[in-house]
Amino acid sequence: MTDSPVLVVALGNPGPNYAATRHNVGVMALEEMLDRSRASLSSHKRTNTEVAEIRLGSRKVILARTREFMNLSGGPVKALASYFGVSVKDIVVLHDELELDFAAVRLRQGGGDHGHNGLKSVTKSLGTKDYQRLSIGIGRPPGRMDPAAFVLKPFSKSEAAELPIICADAVDELERFLA
Secondary structure (H helix, E strand, O other): OOOOOEEEEEOOOOOOOOOOEHHHHHHHHHHHHHHHHOOOOEEEHHHOEEEEEEEEOOEEEEEEEEOOOHHHOHHHHHHHHHHHOOOHHHEEEEEEEOOOOOOOEEEEEOOOOOOOHHHHHHHHHHOOOOOEEEEEEOOOOOOOOOHHHHHOOEOOHHHHHHHHHHHHHHHHHHHHHHO
């Protein structure tokens, strides 16, 4: 087991207008992890984020949520990694994924951004794609709906009822990876 810290960052948009939208499912999963660890986020002014530090086994884990909009996530992620001395290989980004069926969860290192502006921003700021991504499927928009509009819509009532299970599945996957 390594002693190097892990940075788990949830991508999403700030504010109550976006809290229940598809683009914020990564933040919802982070909230599940916070609940499990009985931790709460506090302001980290130097990086314009909110953070909590926990331990999983012998590993220090920094849980974080940016205060920036999705498209500007990279700067705060880089600032967090620098401040806490986290290497790129120990960064895990939690995010929504249009290319995965609703409720599917996939953890992988590197890869493309599939048009996800938050991932584009993180990749540009870090200068590499070689960070971990925990993708949470939100499915494709119906019909000819613009994907940008779809990700900013709230989940349907039936989807919203499944979110606690989906977020629990995502955190289970992350905990297995970090163990």
